[in-house]
Amino acid sequence: MRGGACFYLALILKVVATRPTRQESFAMDSPRNSKVRSGGKVSNSMRDIVEINPCGAYCRMPRCRFMHRVYRSFHFYEHFRKEHPEEARRRGLLQNVGPTSVAQHINRIPEINSALRPRSTLPLRQLVLEYISMDDDGIHCELTSGEPKCTYVQQNFNHPNFARHFCKKHPVEASLKGFCRGFLEGVLEKSVLKSSQKEVIPEKNKxxxxxxxxxxxxxxxxxxxxxxxxxxxxxxxxxxxxxxRHFRLKHPGEAKEYGFFEALVQPKKGRGKILVQKQRVESEVQPMDNFSTSWHAGNSTENDENLDQKTPSEDPSEYCRLCFTASEVLEPIYDPLDGTDLAEAIAACTNVQLDPDEDHQSQICVGCRRKLLEIQRFQGQCQRLNNIVVRDRQELKCAPIETALVDVEPAAAFLVEMIKTEPEDTITIEQESPPLEEGTDEQLPYNQLETGWFGCRMCKRTFHSLTAMTAHLRNAHDQAEPPVPSGSVAEDESMSSFRVVMVGDVTYYKCTDCDTLMRVRRNVLRHWRRFHRDGSRQGKRVYCAESGCGQFFMEGRAHKNHLEFFHGIRLLDYKAKYSE
Structure with a gap:
């Protein structure tokens, strides 16, 4: 029993020894030694009236519910100055900020050092605190009274920024209340007064x-x-x-009223920033008297409907002369440096006659320039094909004996010269052995399969062409090249699957069922067997989308070669053109 009492007495003494005293616990819980996430320590003058815990910082004044999640001293300075002025005056909170800390902030910013030091004897921080207010949205400017209220807000208090805001946005009130030193004497006339009086920028510059x-x-x-x-x-x-552009084309009346017919003068590359000049548009359009009589007769209705449309600008160098486009890259019609003159091409393609004296500054956009080239190319193509037809008709009239001519397709869109198919175009093999008697295919050491390939009867190997088959017989079986039967399927396919054409000085083989061109005859035979033979798969046709061109192809590679040969367009440019 005595031993049990001693045990309990020792346990009580141990608990008392390890328990902190009341003073120690108060020191641990004191807000003076407490730190919030980024607020720092509580000053000596506020440690008894501010409580800090993990939830935030609270005011300890009776019946006061003011709190902040992060402790900031200026929040509580402002709170006590407005809500508890007697307590703030008794504790000296209004004189707590000395000029030393203010001088450090002022020396960091040259603008504050030169212009924003107050005329008042109060420190800048304390002077700023008198003209701000705080709520859940942040810290607001209260320098001016009346409507409309200033919308300047800070999330974290920075008194130099507030002082700069007062002097720039409210120069008169700031000077009267002691912020902008020398404002009334004219010291800040250039830096503050002019910045406060915003220049009204015309809407056309925006x-x-x-x-x-x-x-x-x-x-x-x-x-x-x-x-x-x-x-x-x-x-x-x-x-x-x-x-x-939509405003100018679809709503010209409203666009003119609101100033959307003012065109920008685009600066040239390599000259840096150039002042953009704009000019107003005249309300009337100069009539174009140079149209031919036939043009007026066929387009009288269209001209009557376009009487309301105006030119985009008074300056002809600001828009395209043909389509009135003002936003794309423009090129001069009369360029004395390059020696280019597009007036003749425009007159030949569109029947629009330009006057060199009045239209010497006119411009043309890239789209219209490309269309002119397409029209010229189409005209040249039609003339070339027409010359071929006229020449063939004259030869037909002059020739006493009928000759086999190659039909010229009227819808052909490539500038080629057709060549008559000669017997030597087919595969010819010299015969070293004496001629064989007419017999069947069983006399030959090979046979032709249904797929068009050739199979060796001796070793059962297959080859895609007769040339490879004969080379195999000569090298592997020591046999001479066998003759080709006169009525073989290969000869019939060779005669009907392609035609020989000339592109410039280069010989090409053109498929008879589509517009594919190839340099090698074997490749065009393989193409014909793949796409046009009876029973072969029929792929989707690829049509050329250029104006005046009606050719089609069975694969994209042939279409790509066609664009490069006859239209001068690379595939990337072609995709970009028709994806817009």
Whole structure:
């Protein structure tokens, strides 16, 4: 029993020895020694009236519920100055900020050092605290009174930024309340007064902002509303120039009223930043009297409908002379440096006569330039093919004996010269052994399979061509090259699967069932057997999309070669052109 009492007495003494005293526990829980996430220690003047725990910082004044998740001293300085002024004055919180810390911030920023030091005897930080307010959204500027209120907000208090804001946005009030030293005497007239008086920038210098005022964001995309909400023009991606072009073409009256007919002068490359100049558009369009009588007769209705359309600009160098495009890259029609003169091509293709004196500054866009080249190429192609037809007709009239001529397809879109198929175009094999008597294919050491290949009767090997078959017989079986039967299928396919054509000075073989051109005869035979033979698979046809060209192909490689040979277009440029 005595031993049990001693055990319990020792246990009680151990617990008392390890338990901290009240003073130690108060020191551990004291807000003076507590740190928040990024707020630092509590000052001596506020340690009894501020409580900090893991949930945040709280005011200890009776019936006060002010708290912040992160302790910042200026939050509580402002709170006690407004909500508990007597307690703040008794503890000296209003004189707690000395000029030393203010001088450090001022010396860091030259603008504050030169212009933002206050005329008042109060420190800058304390002076700024008198003209700000704080709520859940942040710290707000309260320098001005009345409507509209200033919208300047800070999330973290920075008194030099507030002082700079006061002097730049509210220069008069800031000077009267002791912020901008020397403002009334004219010291800050250039830096503060002019910056406070914003220059009214014309709307024409802000094309994106001007367009945004007349478009509306919907679920489908951006919709035009310059003439109301009924316009069906919608774009998923907002592009300023597309909407400006739409305004000028579809709503010319509203576009003229709101200043969208003012065209930009595009600066040339390599000259850096050039001041963009804009000019107004005249309300009238100069009549074009150089049209021919037939052109007026066929387009009188169209001209009557286009009387309301105006030129995009008074300066002819700012838009395309043919399509009125002002947003694309433009080229001069009369270029004395390069010696180019597109006026003759324009007159020949469009019947539009240009005056060198009045149109010497006119421009043309890349799209119209490309269309002119296509029209010229098509005209040259038609003339070339027509010359071939006329020549063949004259030869037919002059020739006393009928000759086999190759039919010229009227829809052919390539500039080639057809050549008559000669017997030597087929596969000819010299016969060293005496001629064999007419017999069947069983006399030959090979046979032709249904797939068009050739099989050796001695070793059962197959070859894709007769040339390879004869080489195999000569090398592997020591036999001379056998003759080809006169009525063989290979000879018939060779005669009917291709024609010989000339492209420039180069000989090509053209498939008779499509427009594929190949340099090697064996390749075009293989192509014909693959795509055009009875029972072969029929792939999807690939048509050329160039204007005036109606050719088609069975595979993309032949189409690519056709574009490079006859249209001068690489495949990447072709895809980019027709993907727009």
């Amino acid at each position: 094309p994106r902002k001007a367009v945004l005022d007349y478009v509306m964001r919907e679920k489908e995309g951006w919709r035009c509303r310059i003439a109301g909400s009924y316009c069906p023009f919608v774009r998923k991606v907002f592009v300023t120039e597309k909407f400006r």
